[in-house]
Amino acid sequence: MSADLKRAAAARAVDLVQDGMRLGIGTGSTAAQFVELLGARVRSGLSVVGVPTSEATHRAAAAAGIPLTTLDETPELDLTVDGADEIDGSLRLIKGGGGALLREKIVAAASRRMVVIADGSKQVATLGRFPLPIEVVPFGLGATRRAIAAALTRTGCAGELTLRTGRDFAPFRTDGAHLILDAHLGRIPDPDALAAALAAVPGVVEHGLFLGLCTGAILAAEEAGAIRLLTLGAV
Numbered sequence: 001m002s003a004d005l006k007r008a009a010a011a012r013a014v015d016l017v018q019d020g021m022r023l024g025i026g027t028g029s030t031a032a033q034f035v036e037l038l039g040a041r042v043r044s045g046l047s048v049v050g051v052p053t054s055e056a057t058h059r060a061a062a063a064a065g066i067p068l069t070t071l072d073e074t075p076e077l078d079l080t081v082d083g084a085d086e087i088d089g090s091l092r093l094i095k096g097g098g099g100a101l102l103r104e105k106i107v108a109a110a111s112r113r114m115v116v117i118a119d120g121s122k123q124v125a126t127l128g129r130f131p132l133p134i135e136v137v138p139f140g141l142g143a144t145r146r147a148i149a150a151a152l153t154r155t156g157c158a159g160e161l162t163l164r165t166g167r168d169f170a171p172f173r174t175d176g177a178h179l180i181l182d183a184h185l186g187r188i189p190d191p192d193a194l195a196a197a198l199a200a201v202p203g204v205v206e207h208g209l210f211l212g213l214c215t216g217a218i219l220a221a222e223e224a225g226a227i228r229l230l231t232l233g234a235v
């Protein structure tokens, strides 16, 4: 059912795409459904260009026949469609479960609209149940980690910081060859304060709090055996 929910949200997002649009294309299993459905529309004659938010999405979008560009060639986008790990009632997000947060944030910030597609389980009252990804440069990891821990404490957060590893148990590397520390916080009482504190730590490249970027969301939930789509913000 989860895959059906993701596909339903993705299908509704494809309806938002108009001829000639410049798109940001997200990363993750829900965004992958969007890529598949968008590819089918392109093959039927829809004209768009897309900026992928990861190498994985680049490969999938190219395979689906979606014309691709870069933010160097196309620095302003009309619409980004991406998944999320958490979304609250104010359209604040945690992203980066797939490790693509840096490119995802750059692309979202270059877009006039960012619409999140997700299954309803991603909606939360308070951000923080999902571990917050913090992308860091490998140099100085120990010192950066201490500074992040201090920033967490100062902003009322508590929890473990773990270095993300891949399937081979080696440290996970992002598309930019950085590392990810996942902050297991449970709840984030003041996301704005935390975002500012993390951004001020040398060695932090980016963090997974997306604040003021998401303009709308399409959430798919199961209700009495049927799929119901809930929209938040402007969709």
Ligand SMILES: O=C(CO)[C@H](O)[C@H](O)COP(=O)(O)O
Residues within 6 Å of the ligand: 026, 027, 028, 029, 030, 031, 082, 083, 084, 085, 094, 095, 096, 097, 098, 099, 100, 101, 104
């Ligand atoms: O932020 C992301 C990748 O960095 C994804 O959008 C997020 O992890 C959601 O993924 P999924 O749709 O597979 O649940």
